[in-house]
Amino acid sequence: xxxxxxxxxxxxxxxxxxxxxxxxxxxxxxxxxxxxxxxxxxxxxxxxxxxxxxxxxxxxxxxxxxxxxxxxxxxxxxxxxxxxxxxxxxxxxxxxxxxxxxxxxxxxxx
Amino acid sequence: xxxxxxxxxxxxxxxxxxxxxxxxxxxxxxxxxxxxxxxxxxxxxxxxxxxxxxxxxxxxxxxxxxxxxxxxxxxxxxxxxxxxxxxxxxxxxxxxxxxxxxxxxxxxxxxxxxxxxxxxxxxxxxxxxxxxxxxxxxxxxxxxxxxxxxxxxxxxxxxxxxxxxxxxxxxxxxxxxxxxxxxxxxxxxxxx
Numbered sequence: 653x654x655x656x657x658x659x660x661x662x663x664x665x666x667x668x669x670x671x672x673x674x675x676x677x678x679x680x681x682x683x684x685x686x687x688x689x690x691x692x693x694x695x696x697x698x699x700x701x702x703x704x705x706x707x708x709x710x711x712x713x714x715x716x717x718x719x720x721x722x723x724x725x726x727x728x729x730x731x732x733x734x735x736x737x738x739x740x741x742x743x744x745x746x747x748x749x750x751x752x753x754x755x756x757x758x759x760x761x762x
Numbered sequence: 763x764x765x766x767x768x769x770x771x772x773x774x775x776x777x778x779x780x781x782x783x784x785x786x787x788x789x790x791x792x793x794x795x796x797x798x799x800x801x802x803x804x805x806x807x808x809x810x811x812x813x814x815x816x817x818x819x820x821x822x823x824x825x826x827x828x829x830x831x832x833x834x835x836x837x838x839x840x841x842x843x844x845x846x847x848x849x850x851x852x853x854x855x856x857x858x859x860x861x862x863x864x865x866x867x868x869x870x871x872x873x874x875x876x877x878x879x880x881x882x883x884x885x886x887x888x889x890x891x892x893x894x895x896x897x898x899x900x901x902x903x904x905x906x907x908x909x910x911x912x913x914x915x916x917x918x919x920x921x922x923x924x925x926x927x928x929x930x931x932x933x934x935x936x937x938x939x940x941x942x943x944x945x946x947x948x949x950x951x952x953x954x
Contacts, residue, residue, distance in 0.1 A: 654846055662784075690770070748803075749834050760834060
């Protein structure tokens, strides 16, 4: 339990810090501008290199997600065959108890 | 106004970085560790399938169970867990009975013929190297000490031309991690 708390504390703590500072920024202009103003400025003030970096970053993320899905699909497709073939040689073959897609079972997560 | 837009851009970038570090990289590292452990488990299976050791040999079965446990709980293997395990060991030491499987394994290993003993020791050692690599590369603190250790080892052994495996590092608490993995696997077997 303590280990799980420590593992969760770092990422969620970082997220809280990010939101805190973003909120401080918004508070600084509270009452002087509407959210629509800020939204228009946010999109309108993006330069071409910044757009390019957002597209490259977003594209790389999407590529990574698609590749991961492809790999997990492959794991799912091959796992059953490997298990079956290995059990033909070793009847008492033991398992790592991961899911068919090679991920952690929900009950093992914490 | 320009400042608020700039700070919002920074916020978006920080959020993207957060997702990259704490979702993508974290999941990738666990998958990579599992992949390396699966490769070692496959090698162990192939070794037995070639008739070099019986599938029902206790040392083989133990090695496979240990690898299974490490694969299953790869997501829990972290520096913080290692430290907490070590602290817990000092505060409330595990009863001797908990360490019994490791003693049994060592006894079974010593009974093996030389070639089997050497192979299983090699597999065991590589499994630990893979886990230590995962622990070190996942912690900035351990990474710092590792680089210092590697530099010192390089300077010390450069003259002798004998470079040990970079992740052949003994970390306190590793035996407890192995025991935890084994214990969970045994509970699963009993439940089944």
